[in-house]
Amino acid sequence: MVSRHLKYHINDLTADLLNLIWPATCQACGERLFKTEEAICTNCLTQLPRTNYHLWAENDFHKLFWGRIPVMYATAMYLFEKESPYRKLIHKLKYKRMPEIGIVLGREMGYEIKDSVFNEIDLIIPVPLHPKKKKMRGYNQSDMIARGLSEGMDKPWRADILKRDTHTTTQTRKGRYERWENVNSIFSINPKTSVRGMHILVIDDVVTTGATLESCVAELLVNGASHVSLATLAFAHS
Numbered sequence: 001m002v003s004r005h006l007k008y009h010i011n012d013l014t015a016d017l018l019n020l021i022w023p024a025t026c027q028a029c030g031e032r033l034f035k036t037e038e039a040i041c042t043n044c045l046t047q048l049p050r051t052n053y054h055l056w057a058e059n060d061f062h063k064l065f066w067g068r069i070p071v072m073y074a075t076a077m078y079l080f081e082k083e084s085p086y087r088k089l090i091h092k093l094k095y096k097r098m099p100e101i102g103i104v105l106g107r108e109m110g111y112e113i114k115d116s117v118f119n120e121i122d123l124i125i126p127v128p129l130h131p132k133k134k135k136m137r138g139y140n141q142s143d144m145i146a147r148g149l150s151e152g153m154d155k156p157w158r159a160d161i162l163k164r165d166t167h168t169t170t171q172t173r174k175g176r177y178e179r180w181e182n183v184n185s186i187f188s189i190n191p192k193t194s195v196r197g198m199h200i201l202v203i204d205d206v207v208t209t210g211a212t213l214e215s216c217v218a219e220l221l222v223n224g225a226s227h228v229s230l231a232t233l234a235f236a237h238s
């Protein structure tokens with residue numbers, strides 16, 4: 001029988017050999033990664049064009065929702081700039097089967113925001129992907145970001161609460177939420193779960209118009225969430 005110690009040793013050796021044949025490279029700059037690095041090198045992580053929106057209440061991402069829907073806090077990790085090497089990270093995360101990019105960036109964002117107002121949140125919920133798209137892609141990129149973020153922030157995440165409806169429904173909103181009845185409802189809450197009284201942090205990869213997030217926020221508030229905050233990896237400034 002192979003001892004546990006030896007097994008670890010063999011696994012380590014295999015990893016080293018594999019790394020010799022196919023050296024792991026940074027998905028942003030192409031440089032070879034150190035053994036302790038995953039998907040993105042430390043240098044690229046340090047040089048990300050960060051927004052620091054988590055320290056700034058009236059930031060441009062938050063302002064996107066003013067007059068549309070109540071959002072408690074909103075942050076985006078970095079700016080989605082044209083010609084930037086960081087732009088392709090999102091593309092690779094979504095279309096090139098590189099879920100680890102989402103986990104690494106999510107974790108990094110988690111470390112950054114855990115000691116800010118974002119520490120008030122109770123639960124992390126990723127924006128659901130249409131089931132057909134998820135099947136094609138193999139995973140939901142927002143789940144990967146949520147997973148990393150959960151690790152970095154030390155807060156729970158769940159992907160079974162918010163569902164993307166397979167067909168668009170026209171829903172009539174009641175009571176104090178009537179004013180959001182025009183928000184196009186493409187999401188629903190799993191009836192076996194609840195968000196009542198919770199401060200939810202919704203996760204997305206990149207935000208442009210904010211329409212999808214607006215629909216998520218509406219659905220969560222209608223179902224009794226006390227507050228909803230938002231965190232995305234990138235923000236495409238218009």
Ligand SMILES: [Zn+2]
Binds near residue numbers: 028029031041045
């Ligand atoms: Zn790099």
